[in-house]
Amino acid sequence: MHVSLRIQRFDPDRDTASHWVEYGLDVDPMARVLDLLHQVKWEQDSSLAFRRSCGHGICGSDAMMINGRNRLACKIRVDQLGRKISVAPLPGLPVVKDLVVDMDGFFAKYRSVHPFLVNDDPPPAQERRQSQAQRAVFDDTTKCILCGACTSSCPSFWARPGYVGPAAIVNAHRFIFDSRDQGGEERLQILADRDGVWRCRTIFNCVDACPRGINITRAILEVSAAIVEKSA
């Protein structure tokens, strides 16, 4: 099947602004956008830059805006998109080159919510016990691969890049609701910030974009509720 693939390109060594370049390709309908990008890179123009690694939706490298929505290039097929496909870098983040964006700020926000287990009690000789029900509470948010699709799809984030963003909240949620963790209070305080959970306007772009199917908005609201509860 013949598709027209438009890629938004930008080379900081040559360009002052990004521009669209169109490529015609013959592809299998079951091919993924990543395959198309590879076809361009390996057969037409090897200077095309995009991140990717695992090739099956597990490493979070290749989140990008595909036909106007954030998707992983390795997890969306041509038959889901049609004959006209456009690919652009994640919106709202500084573009380094072609489809590569600067993720440092994204990771800095992730770090800011203390995304690690805090438990100062001396560990027991065996595992810490946790019931299946206790574990189920935060199961969903352990799936995050930090691809950035959610945060960069969020209109609140576009408007105020200081917003800590859904991805960081998801990772805070993963610990706040872990029965073994003791750092929840502090995380809640961090997220009660002006740039914290209150910036979320329940827009749900994040949920639509998340390649791991995480119910991000639910996680955010559970954190908001915990903050309200704490201050009540």
Added chain:
Amino acid sequence: MVMIDPRTAGRSRPQGSGFELFVWYLMRVTGVMLFVLALAHFSIMHFLFDPSQESASWIAARWGSLAWRVFDWTLLMMVLFHSFMGVRTVLLDYVHGTRARLLSMSTLYIVALILFAAGTAVVMTLPVVA
């Protein structure tokens, strides 16, 4: 070469903000109240009556009842708080730069105060016409 320390890049260490929590919470509380008050108000004004039947004296007559004064005043307070805090959110989203922000926020709050005062004045002080 300047190395960015990824630990500190991005945003400064945030402090919890009670004010934002307060606004978030009250937006919801006033929202629920407005659902009743504002819709009731609109229905009364347009469905039970019709603007063509209404006049200044008709309004004034209605305020002969204390209940209506309380109703209208509550509605007014709710709507002013809710809508100004709502617009504050919108402005904070789209107005960047410290100066522009300061300017827009002060204007907003001043207008809000004036309307609070003016509205209260009307509802409270209007003489009752028989």
Added chain:
Amino acid sequence: MEAAPVIHEFEAVIVGAGGAGLYAALELARDGVQTAVLTKLYPTRSHTGAAQGGICAALGNQEEDHWEWHMFDTVKGGDYLVDQDAAEILAREAIETVIELEHLGLPFNRTADGRIDQRRFGGHTRNFGEAPVRRACYAADRTGHMILQTLYQQCIKHDVRFFDEYHVVDLLVEDGVSRGVVAYRLADSSLHVFRSKAVLLATGGFGRMFRITSNAHTLTGDGVALAYRRGIPLQDMEFYQFHPTGLAGLGVLLSEAARGEGGILLNGKGERFMERYAPTLMDLAPRDVVSRAIYQEIRAGRGVDGKDYVYLDVHHLGRAVIDEKLPDITDFARIYQGVEPYTQPVGIQPTAHYAMGGIPTDVHSRVVVDERNTVLPGLYAAGECACVSVHGANRLGTNSLLDILVFGRRAGLDMARFAREADIPDLPSDPVGPVATELEALRSRREGESPAKIRRELADVMMDDVSVFRTADTLRHAQGVVDGLRERYRWVRVRDGGAHFNQDLLEAREVGYQLDVAQVTVAAALARQESRGAHYREDFPERDDASWLKHSLACRVDGAPELRYKPVTITRFTPKPRTY
């Protein structure tokens, strides 16, 4: 590359932020050693995150289990080429390692009484081979993801210094001492020298030299090739594992957990063919056995519609089990094959998966450079790029995650000791000179062949001639092709001459690493005239302990691999025929 290189100084430098690199970094940070982690990808993109099924330890949470049983399975699984001193450490330390992971926050699935849940996995048995045992600890089918995340989180907690998207392009080894590494920063093409007392290579595997593989595009054997180029031999490179269940055509892995939970393999006629190849363990026999069985079915024309794949069927497990225990891998089938595993079988074929061989080390993860196990001071290796060897000729499922953690941690501990005792070494006089010249030559050549083409031809020949079944003929053919590709590689061109995120340049360089690794693999496979574990020679179908119970060491002599051998350490279990 015009600008002068940036010089950094650390007590310890870790190359690679997969499970092995991160665990070592965590140990070093806890010990207060100044450490830098260099990684060509953001740490959470490392391929450890792709591991699905589990990590085994004889916790005995579900049924009786002992580390001796685990050690036995490892040795037998590796077809007795395993160094048993290392295997004993692996099986013993497994228990404390998994418990520590839990303490670090890893969200394992739980038993009804709140302990770490365990499931069955290929080759893991009770009482020295009697029946499958529940030994694999897991977090749904994203165990590797959770390990990678947990370790990265802990590294953040302990303020480890990360250099993300720094591509290591050279090792500084002079006069038999490790002195540091040279890295290329993707963002701006600057070269950085990291001078350091101790260097750990944890760069992962190299499955991308095969066409069908479960490995990431970035697994190109960088660390292994760099070590080899700096005079370090590579051990047991002929042993490359093919995992039985890759998605047909793509190679994306469907974990053994699918069979651990009760999934079965069916040929094109709907027969459960493993009954014939491994009557006791059947579908849960070790990977080399199952992969060969699948290939034999396909050769006999019993593939699906006579094609080169068979079926993995999980539908009888029911939706609840599938959704709770195998959500990700069933998703892969839906997305990449358009198949609904609730009701339909999934087409699978063996996929290049895991390198048993690599950079030889001792049990403290120190790199050794010869048959007498002479240590190269300051250089360490752990993870898939290393070879201790705990996997021998064939790795058991779940033993790799264990290996990267046990020996990653040991590397960290020993590096901390070494950093306290040693002085910071001098740098060579022109540390970046050699590699800068190589990179510049590559970058400035605008005419010539595309590296992608060479990579594709390499992947094809490795898949066709050096995979599950090998003969002297196929290997000689592969050798000729690889040599030809190496010659052509000298004239490849890079299109991107820019200074920002020049992936084009680095990918061209990676093809060079792949060619080195492939060359060694083929040479070692050609030399070993027996069948053992994953290395199956149709012209020598029997295991031959009398002449081949030994590790191979390929050294680079005049640009070509030269093979030497060293003995296997045997402590508890003497070699026996391997049946399942």
Added chain:
Amino acid sequence: MLLRYRAREGMLAWAFHRISGVAIWLFVVVHVVDIYLVGGDPKAYNTVLQIYGSPIGRVAEVLLGAALLYHALNGLRILIIDLWPAMTVYHKALWYASWVIFVLVGIPGAFIILRPVIGPILGIGA
């Protein structure tokens, strides 16, 4: 940016909510001023009421009512989701439901308000 990203239900719901919120706010600002006239200048206020009663005024009121109704219903949707985060799963369904109510209430409402204008045209009397 808002135009480049292909909106789905949640984003549309939010954009309409925001637009309607600001629109109602503008009206409220005007409305408080005109109410002020009730005491200050009753004559002028009666003129204002006439404007409200005029055909154009009635169309504007329908728009205002639509904005209010949409905002109120979607506000309720947000509140439901806020109070029971599990409802996030049904956020699209809730949005469609709010449109159903919007139409069921809005059409008769608009008819009542516009009756004096469209009544004669349709020949059903004011």
